[in-house]
Amino acid sequence: MAQLDLNLLHALDVLLTEGSVTAAAERLHLSVPATSRTLDRIRKATGDPILVRAGRGLVPTPRALAMQPRLHELVLEAQALLEIGLDLDVASLERTFTLRANDSLIGPLASALVERVHPVAPGVRLRFVAEGEEDITPLRNGTIDLEIGVIDHLGPEIRTSPLHEDRMVGVLAAGHPLADGKMSLRRLVSVPHVAVSRRGVARGALDTALDDHGLRRTIAVVVPTFTSAAHIVLTTNLIGLLPERYARQLVTTSGAHVFDLDIDLPLLSISQAWHVRHDKDPAHRWLRHQLRLAANPTSAHDGP
Missing domain, CATH: 3.40.190.10 (Periplasmic binding protein-like II)
Structure with missing residues (x-):
């Protein structure tokens, strides 16, 4: 390790963090071949493979895992050291x-x-x-x-x-039959919904609030992201709940119909x-x- 060029420490830190030459190249602003050559230099200097093939990916060697925490601290300390006394330009x-x-x-x-x-x-x-x-x-x-x-x-x-702060609003595709008139709670639950949950959970804050009114909505599909929900809402007759700032963008780009919910939900x-x-x-x-x-x-x- 004493022979390791200190300029390679950052590259080694990124390679171990990403576990991929391609991803590391992107973060280092280098080409993939140049990053591969850097990895070769690190291997020669340390006498260790550092990253080895496992299926389609790369995994760190035991020695690489042992050095990674201290290596990362050194890189951060070096960055902080270089910034001492400098005005930001x-x-x-x-x-x-x-x-x-x-x-x-x-x-x-x-x-x-x-x-x-x-x-x-x-x-x-x-x-x-x-x-x-x-x-x-x-x-x-x-x-x-x-x-x-x-x-x-x-x-x-x-x-x-x-x-x-943001709030949840309802979203319908342009021309949806429910787009005209006030959206009452009974109208809200008359059409199937798309729900958003990273964990695949269908029930959310709206369902808890609807319970207090003796109402229940039908969940037709659960997706992990709001982007997926928006695409479904804009191409079907389903209703979706989206954060208002994001929903207002959809109005500009797709003509979506956005409406307030006649029910209290957490901000x-x-x-x-x-x-x-x-x-x-x-x-x-x-x-x-x-x-x-x-x-x-x-x-x-x-x-x-």
């Missing part, structure tokens, strides 16, 4: 930020965030990944920089900041979350501020 900033959110948030937020970031920081790449299980590990190990969504308390090492409090080690990182603070403004353009809050 976003115009010359070269950095990839990974943000995790569900699809209904990525749609409205991504375009607004790109419009804010790209003109002033062309070297910044925004990498959105799909929502996963609520777990602090990706924030802790740096796999993701920001978590965006309805976030519960994740412990003392995770910081959160509110972005905006969606959307926040961003990050690991405490990023609190004072100038680039990370800048990104959090841009995200807050993208989520709420009328905000005058200038804090980190």
Whole structure:
């Protein structure tokens, strides 16, 4: 390990995190052949295969697994060391930020965030990944920089900041027979619904609220994402419930009919979350501020 070029540490960290030469190449902004050559250099320097073939993928060797936690800490420490005493120059900033959110948030937020970031920081790449299980590990190990969504308390090492509140609204395809007139609860349950659940659970907050009115809806299909639900709603006679910001985009792009629900449902409090080690990182603070403004353009809050 003493012979290892320190410039390879970051590449090794990314390779072990991704477990894929192709995915690592994308994060490193290198070609796949160049990343493969980098892996070969790492193997020669360490005297270990590092990643070995397992079926169609790659898995780390025992030695690679043993070094990974300390390696990642070293990479983060080196990055922080280089930023000490430097004023942030976003115009010359070269950095990839990974943000995790569900699809209904990525749609409205991504375009607004790109419009804010790209003109002033062309070297910044925004990498959105799909929502996963609520777990602090990706924030802790740096796999993701920001978590965006309805976030519960994740412990003392995770910081959160509110972005905006949203609510659920009903959505119908353009020209749906129920699009005319007020949507009463009885009309709402007269047509089958599409439900959204990552875990495949059909029953949700609306069903609990309908119980209080002695009503029950029919669930025709359960899908894992709001994008899937929107596609089904727009091409069938089913009703769907979607976050309002996302639903309003559908009105613009497809002419969907959006209506208020005549029933009380919990508001969606959307926040961003990050690991405490990023609190004072100038680039990370800048990104959090841009995200807050993208989520709420009328905000005058200038804090980190």
